[in-house]
Amino acid sequence: MAEAFLQVVLENLTSFLKGELVLLFGFQNEFQRLSSMFSTIKAVLEDAQEKQLNDKPLENWLHKLNAATYEVDDILDEYKTKATQFKQSEYGRYHPKVIAFHHKVGKMMKEMIKTLDAIAEERRNFHLHEKIIEKQAARRETGFVLTEPEVYGRDKEKDEIVKILINNVSDAQELPVLPIVGMGGLGKTTLAQMVFNDQRVTEHFYPKIWVCVSGDFDEKRLIKAIVESIEQKSLGDMDLSPFQKKLQELLNGKKYLLVLDDVWNEDQEKWDNLRAVLKVGASGASVLTTTRSEKVGSIMGTLKPYELSNLSQEDCGCCL
Template identity: 35%
Template sequence: MAAEFVLTFAAEGILTKVAAVATEQFSLAWGFKGELARLGDSLSLMQNILRDAAEQPTDRDHAFKDWVKKLKDIAQDADDVLDEFQYEVLRRKLELQNHMKKKVLNFFSISNPIAFRLKMARKIKNINQLLAELESRATLIGLVAKQKDATPQAMVNRETVSSFDTDEKFFGREELLSDIVKTLINSNNQENLSVMPIVGMPGLGKTTLAKKVFNEPDIDKSFDKRIWVCVSDPFDVNSILRRILEVLNPTIARIESQEALLKNLQEALARKRYILVLDDVWNEDRIIWINLMNCLSKLGSRESTVIVTTRSANVASITETNPNLRRTLGLLQEDECWSILKNRAFHDDNARADLEIIGKQIAKKCAGVPLVAKFFYKIREMRWSKWSKWSN
């Protein structure tokens, strides 16, 4: 059932992106928020179908495997579209900043927002139609989702489980990564649960950095349990506790009451040192955060650690247990953006001399934001003339 398991997490990751897109303050999503909501509902249903299928006998026929493959393809298409939207939102933010500074970069030339909305609406509508057809097929082959919980659920990481592989090259944050790992390892003499916020504007790589920390061999050796939960909105304490329990013991994760959740979590984490990553936290309500911390402090050993990734300095102030633990991400250097771009476009690290010149010109215009550089991984599929277009 490995394929179904991975796809469940992929669907949840895309759900997180849908939530982030829907809450953006830009009017760019005007005209297709209804389709976004429909996409979220459809993916949630698919997620439930996969979860229930994972609890059934493992013998599956060809029709089921074909259904899973089609869902994987559609989920990837949805992921690509939402990446495109988030990139456009980030591009417009940087464009606005450059206008305010009266230093408008050619790369951030003004584009037609209406045309972009229409294009996004069409793409998301097409994906929704494919998901509707897949839902009909699910019924025909005997896949039916159980009733969903009424309580909003926190969502696991925004990418697939396979995204936790450590093979992907990492640029520009090596010293910070080493510093965080060293700090966390040396925190084994602390008296209370500690919280380390990683804060920065969208696109700077907070989640990527947290994943690198999460996967470091020294972290794996130092902590008995590693848990990753993507929170986003709404921030619901019971949902977060339930998702932690789901990571530790999936067979009993459908518990509702906080008392029962804590009892099972205490058993799962008894005398264990754990590291918990809460990715993409937006909550600025101190009382709700204290409620969660009161729950977490009852679990495991006192030497445990929570990492919080957030865009908000207010969230960092509320969550941090020691100001010295906060890590704030800045912009990358130009050569670091080029390294990201080159790695995405040329896996063998060998770029033609003419393309390297153009690529470095593009790297200048990434404004130090890793997400902008990563967006150009598709450039390797472009013709040389399109490279020239981007550089100009």
């Protein structure tokens, strides 16, 4: 029941985010954040529903989730109704009614994000099996360019990650891999973009490569994407071996930085295969990856996963 309704609201959010109302009247990031949090929670719902019968706290958690889902649905409805009226009346962004609306939605969203954050955090207590249900094709493709016009907080986190990457002394046998782990919408990609574009990183690593993984962790697809990113041109199809050879030529002896953004792969062997090809770099060459899954973090990481936490209340206040 909870799962079916959550799915409906998630679909409403997705189509709403593609529409023009949100572009005209704002709160895109916040709705995107809610949608990402729902996706994260959805991954454990099947298991939760099966186990709730003999588990009172889990049943309560599902009730809370259900109530929160209804609230998000209400906020979305109210937003759509009001924004449609404003659009028809041709009110600009600075009309008093629009300002009042902004204030109200901002407040509701802030509370909602806090509530859902707590619900998403609480899911960890139940050790539920996470099912990867995300339709990979629907995921947003990311690039290295920081698209968020104003990033709040995160300077400390950026600094810590830059230092870990730069000061990391590897024993050449092992390619250092630092996973940034955290739930959907928390800002992992944004943080990785900040790190990627940091001057110290640019001076330290060459080449710097950004690959948005999101979909299937297919060795050939990823190697091709890495080669294309280095050579800055698209390539035709080839067998795996020539791609592997090409990549090794390009990375051989180089202190490169590879960002693998948004990884979902939990198959150790697939990662081992790619890692074997990447091993030809110079000592200090590193991989930075972002993932929602702790398991992915532990499969890939040679360095302690960087667990991203929520923005502080103050920084969050600035976003809204």
